[in-house]
Amino acid sequence: MPPAIVISSVSKQYGSFTALDDVSFQVEQGEFFALLGPNGAGKTTLISSMAGLTRQSAGSIRILGHDTVSDAYQARMKLGVVPQELVFDPFLSVRETLRFQSGYFGIARNDDWIDELLAKLGLADKAGSNLRALSGGMKRRVMVAQALVHKPPVIVLDEPTAGVDVELRQSLWAFVRELNAAGHTIVLTTHYLEEAEALCSRIAMLKKGRLIALEDKAKLLAHSNKRDISLKLSAPLPASLQALHVRDEGERVVLRLPDIAAIESLLATLRTAGVEVREMTVIETDLESVFMRMMQGGAA
Amino acid sequence: MQGFLTLLRKEVLRFWKVAFQTVAAPVLTALMYQLIFSHVMARHADVYPGVSYTAFLIPGLAMMSMTQNAFANASSSLIQSKITGNIVFLLLSPLGPLQLFAAYLAAAVVRGLVVGAGVIAVTIGFGLPLPVSLPWIFAFALLGCGVLGTLGLIAGIWAEKFDQLAAFQNFIILPLTFLSGVFYSIDSLPPVWRALSHLNPVFYMIDGFRYGFFGHADVSPWLALSVVAASFIILSALALWLIKVGYKLRH
Numbered sequence: 001m002p003p004a005i006v007i008s009s010v011s012k013q014y015g016s017f018t019a020l021d022d023v024s025f026q027v028e029q030g031e032f033f034a035l036l037g038p039n040g041a042g043k044t045t046l047i048s049s050m051a052g053l054t055r056q057s058a059g060s061i062r063i064l065g066h067d068t069v070s071d072a073y074q075a076r077m078k079l080g081v082v083p084q085e086l087v088f089d090p091f092l093s094v095r096e097t098l099r100f101q102s103g104y105f106g107i108a109r110n111d112d113w114i115d116e117l118l119a120k121l122g123l124a125d126k127a128g129s130n131l132r133a134l135s136g137g138m139k140r141r142v143m144v145a146q147a148l149v150h151k152p153p154v155i156v157l158d159e160p161t162a163g164v165d166v167e168l169r170q171s172l173w174a175f176v177r178e179l180n181a182a183g184h185t186i187v188l189t190t191h192y193l194e195e196a197e198a199l200c201s202r203i204a205m206l207k208k209g210r211l212i213a214l215e216d217k218a219k220l221l222a223h224s225n226k227r228d229i230s231l232k233l234s235a236p237l238p239a240s241l242q243a244l245h246v247r248d249e250g251e252r253v254v255l256r257l258p259d260i261a262a263i264e265s266l267l268a269t270l271r272t273a274g275v276e277v278r279e280m281t282v283i284e285t286d287l288e289s290v291f292m293r294m295m296q297g298g299a300a
Numbered sequence: 301m302q303g304f305l306t307l308l309r310k311e312v313l314r315f316w317k318v319a320f321q322t323v324a325a326p327v328l329t330a331l332m333y334q335l336i337f338s339h340v341m342a343r344h345a346d347v348y349p350g351v352s353y354t355a356f357l358i359p360g361l362a363m364m365s366m367t368q369n370a371f372a373n374a375s376s377s378l379i380q381s382k383i384t385g386n387i388v389f390l391l392l393s394p395l396g397p398l399q400l401f402a403a404y405l406a407a408a409v410v411r412g413l414v415v416g417a418g419v420i421a422v423t424i425g426f427g428l429p430l431p432v433s434l435p436w437i438f439a440f441a442l443l444g445c446g447v448l449g450t451l452g453l454i455a456g457i458w459a460e461k462f463d464q465l466a467a468f469q470n471f472i473i474l475p476l477t478f479l480s481g482v483f484y485s486i487d488s489l490p491p492v493w494r495a496l497s498h499l500n501p502v503f504y505m506i507d508g509f510r511y512g513f514f515g516h517a518d519v520s521p522w523l524a525l526s527v528v529a530a531s532f533i534i535l536s537a538l539a540l541w542l543i544k545v546g547y548k549l550r551h
Binding site: 048072073074079081083085087088089104107 | 551
């Protein structure tokens, strides 16, 4: 069983600009995988290379064992991509769009599956509408349907929820989860880190074209053993604890502990100093804080 | 094959949905040329013996309209897809270079032939005789549309903006078609211009097409066919290569 995606030493130069710098990783079949990074990190370039929209300057990519350059036909048959930019053909209705897209993939009659897609994506009553008449969110749903006309085993969504209302985000993720449960491999990029945290099992982080982290979500979060703790104290923070001090939040002080176990000695020190703890909150590590720390150059 | 047929259908549908603009308008333009030129020129221009100027003009106008529309179909479809960005849906699909090329080309030829038939239909009353040879007529109609359709494909791939495409159309295609003997027999030209006209592939399309109607032309239809077919092969090879390497399509 070949991995869903194998990326081997992929680099991409645009003139003197390096968009991707020796990126390698693989995604196993059935995974729900997130590709994170700030704007300009190379996420879309990497996705475009997988899809054959961009030709990498070096390295190779295989989709379910098919090289995206030498075996492009099979690689594209296995892959469904939802591009980031909202694009559509203004001459066509929703159903025509999906029928034509099916035809490009060699499928002559696809109306049963198209009807199912329309129903799942809440587009059933828009089937006859021209794309121009649809809202941005609706157009986005059509793009998702277009990527799925050929039932690709590997699905890549490049920021599918950018600029999309909350309701659609919920229903879209429910649908994508369903596809994942049915065995489809899902790769997504998103700006909403809580989405990646809620959905994905494994995460790759890109920064300036380089892969800077590739972990299980749990490990990535656990990596960040440091815990921030917010305290409301009866007296000023003892001098011996100043080293842990991160910031003040009103009456509270925020301390950073090397790990959660250090809370014992913290409390002991406070007791010894005669300082009483009035309130205490442990600030949970989330992907956002890990992400911010990594992008600022620190290790997780 | 399914992929090719789908793209061909989409491309034909694309111009057919706006047929008023893509078919009726060029037919009307040709009819205007026919009316005005036959009124102004009929007593002045020397063409072939036994062929009236008004009849002589018809195949030229038809071929000019066919080639311009074949060019316009492929080039405007491609540039619109590129500028709106929806070409991504084709590029994501497994359609190979040959299928893409053949579908765009075939749609361009269909548009050219539909417009050509329209032009003949509205001008036939100006005294077009029964054609001498249908095979020659169809051979040149198909190849003429094919050459300009392929050129349209190349221009559409190359151009990044509408004004670049317009420049290609106005500074290359238009002079080539206008200076190809649509409105005159190149035999009536001074030797230098006659020689220059012989370097213009569109001249051979019109000349061969006219031969099919009148059995008379400036050069042998076989020579014309060879030049047009060679142009088609060279341009097709170039277009296919551009698509294969992804020139301006896959970055």
